[in-house]
Amino acid sequence: MTSAIPAGSPTDRANDPFSYPATATGRDEAFDTNGVAHEHTAPLLRSLAALGVDEMQRRWDQARRLIRDNGVTYNVYGDPRGMDRPWELDPVPMVLPSAEWAAIARGLAQRAELLNRILLDLYGPQNLLARGLLPPELVLGSPGYLRPLRGVQVPSNTMLHLYGADLARAPDGGFRVLGDRTQAPSGGGYALENRIVLSRTMPRVFRDCRVQRLASHYRSLRDTLRGLAPRARESPRIVLLTPGPHNETYFEHAYLARYLGFALVEGADLTVRDRRVYVKTLGGLERVDVILRRLDDAFCDPLSLRSDSSLGVAGLVHAVRAGHVAVANALGSGVVETPAILGFLPGLCRELLGEDLRLPSVHTWWCGEPSALSHVLDQLPKLVLKPTFWSPSAPEPVFAGRLSSAELDALRVRIRAKPEAYVAQEQVALSTAPAWTRGRLEPRHVAIRAYVASTSHGFQVMPGGLTRVAATEESLVVSMQRGAGSKDLWVLAENEEVNPVTLLRTPAQRVEILRSGGDLPSRVADNLFWLGRYMERAEGTVRLMRSLIARLTDDSVPGEVPELPTLLRALEVNGDFDPGTLITPTGTRAGGVDLSRALFADHPPHALRATVTAGHRAASVVRDRLSSDTWHVVSRIHRLLDDASRRPAFHLSDAFDLLGELLLLFSALSGLSRENMTHGPGWRFSDMGRRVERLHHTVRLLRGILVPADEDDVPALEALLEIADSIITYRTRYLGAIEVAPVLDLLLTDESNPRSVAYQLLALDEHIAELPRARRSATRPEEARIVLRALARVQLADVHALSAVGTGATRETLDAQLAELEHVGPALAESLTRSYLTHAEPTQSLDGLT
């Protein structure tokens, strides 16, 4: 059913969702003013058009789901919903022909070389200042110039290992550099994820377009970092230092750490001993050779740099000065990020490299120079004003053209008062590129962040990058913090073959076989432990609630459900919620609203949703240690409860279905844990968390349900077996009515039932014996003794004696035994924390002043 209008006619194009005409004034990356695709973008656009609108929309939805499921997030500061905002990816990549990219890449490599040379000088002889090539204000007055790092010998004369440049195409068609990122450029991980999502969503299109691959860039980076290790070692230990989960780009820290095979650490995971850096692991301290940092340098060492930093490693600067550890990028490299330097780069390039600067910067004036100042004051409405040195308290860029004449005058006064604090830049009309919006392509302003890595044979540019897209057609600002989206950048391959490179080893390289796993950072073990605990706790609550609701959705009225009070008692004992919210005092059926409150409230702290939120947080901190499937399931559970909590009313049958779905996810989680995680210390800690929690939950359940002896125990016993998922086992073993003693055996003393108390204790005993400290020590550690004592108590228990009902219709002997066992979980958790996980001692900075 193709259209009767001949392809390519203007009418056709006007209605064509896969084309639009570029405006006469601006440049468009894909179309000319007639809406005809540029030669290099034509194959892509043909492929997209061949998919059609519906298919395109379907793929886009799929891509977004993939992003959400992979947990690709970006945190926006100051936005309460900002944590874990899904990453915005547009399905239409930006395309650049290989020849154009080659020229850009040469320019970027030169620029990286230049900036590195500048850094080496500023932290060395400072000849550039003495010779007047760079105004000393930009260095000596910069908060980014870290004096304690001057005179440090950096390995292979490189301070800049990973460099990022923001680029945009100007109306004349050429690219300009808008800014340099020399501190710890972000976005590379997102670029990689964009590529993976897009190549999965549109595999045919991707293959047909012959796109240059990104993996080799990361391999170079990894090799470079390996080469920085101060000790000659087969596998130097490299860590990625992150400020933590609250950082805006934490997702990519975890992502890159996993992709590159480095441990993700926070400052508190590292310690300096004898001017060497170590990571605190379960097995003790392990020497660190190279730190890839995503933490701003001033925060890296509270002793020698900012003393108010709680994110750094005390003594790091001295370790660096002593040459015992390498940091990439070198501490202090942020000093050349100031836009004020841009105007001086052409002169510096001729001076330092003997070449002309290949890739021009956007026109920039530093107002500290009198001639620049008068030009800026003169041309103010055409310019964008920025602070010379960025800081969290520095003013936002000002687009002077949008100011009233009174505001312009006020700005002039401010600039005249402190000219050296201002940088002015020409406002570049960014080019546009097609974005998929409301079922068609629409132009959006774009800018590119490109990445350069130092290698043993010079600086190497990643063939691709992160394209940032303005949020609306009018918007000129492309900043992820201001709601912009992203695109993949496809650099086409020309004559050479596209070689798929992966970061997997080639057969020629022999890998040192490692199995220890004792290098697990204690903080990670701590979070895995809590992940296990929270998820098991949540699962217990869900089981309990499902049994409860199953009884309420039956046609019986509450008065006819004899075990109901018992179940409610169990829930109460468990601290899951206040049963009053669920069942009204008259015993009538729970209303929908009350029920949803009970299920999805954030309070009390043991409420289901609060538990899951805490588990999700623990998982997000150790995301680099979890398989993507595991993370996926944890996120699903979190999201299900989140979505459900927003529903105005909840009916019992909906709740029952939801709880059923949750149970399936929890089962998936325990299956993944058992089958998909290496059974190393990390797994042991997460499983110990699970066991400790199940032990505790089961003991409390038994105590809550069995200690009060009802006249007719059967309904309560049945519910108990159901909650403990042991009803089938019971039925296959015992044919008659359900009785207390066999139930107790099954849930307390049976070592083969994965839900029994005995089973949890045996599992814990095995785990503890395998932990690094226990293996080194000749005597039993405290946690092992706690478990053994409890195990002996359970193994020696006589279930018939325990079933006996004493005076006052309670099982007193059972109560006494269970009361003892109830201490075991908390005591064990505390002991494990003390032995393995504590490093939470607070650090203090002392200034020597009375």
Place this chain on the structure above:
Amino acid sequence: MLYRVTHVTTYAYEDSVSISHNETRVAPRRTPGQIPRRTQLLVEPMPVVLAQDVDYFGNIMHFFSLEESHDRLSVTAVSEVDVTGVEPPAAQLTPAWESVPDAVRRDRSYYGLEAFGFTFDSPFVRPEAELEAYARQSFEPGRPVLDAAFELTRRIFQDFKYESGVTTIATPLGEVMRARRGVCQDFAHLEIAMLRSLGLPARYVSGYVRTHPPAGRARLVGADASHAWLSLYVPGFGYVDLDPTNGTIPREEHVTVAWGRDFGDVSPVKGVILGGGEHSLTVSVDVAAA
């Protein structure tokens, strides 16, 4: 004058400290007015590492770490320094203060750049409008820079009251200005901020000053404290020390240890500890004629 300086810093911690990393700047540096003979540094308990280094400003710095659990740390530095002092230039011969900022900015020699580095804001020296207004009363148009600076130093000495315990190192200078009270660090920072607000290069100096006992009584051992003052760079003449706490021009009675942009660069003993809980700190300084 040959001095023997004993500087003892002692921390006592409520809880034990498992690790402590420290930087000290307690060894007097060489200056045109003094020659350090020797410094002995004693750290108890014995540190795992004790390394000497020279910092960005040319000060002698020691880095040391304690990696065994301890609940007390003492750092004792005993130095012998020969102080001759430098006679300050005749104030009337120094250039008009307005010419100084430009002269320093244009001077790309080693000393010029060094001085230029002392014209900028630094973590403990932030500009405040009131400070500049106070300074301008002494910096009249065309007045020789040192003449004006001497007067400013005397005014701070007269207008401000020395009182310990009312400020900490974190007290903003605006507050010190309004309260007109503080200790030597505050006054040094205050005058530095005032000079820098006019574009003049001023650095912070840490060291010791000899105090005179009341007539007829013996000098009290250990009563002297570590001291702080500042130094103004005068093009063509070099640095001139100014002591607003005592309203004097330091000569033979001041022993210079280190200098930097502000206290943060030259803190005599600073450290980061793990654990420790509450702590108490005692510092004693004894400056005696050797």
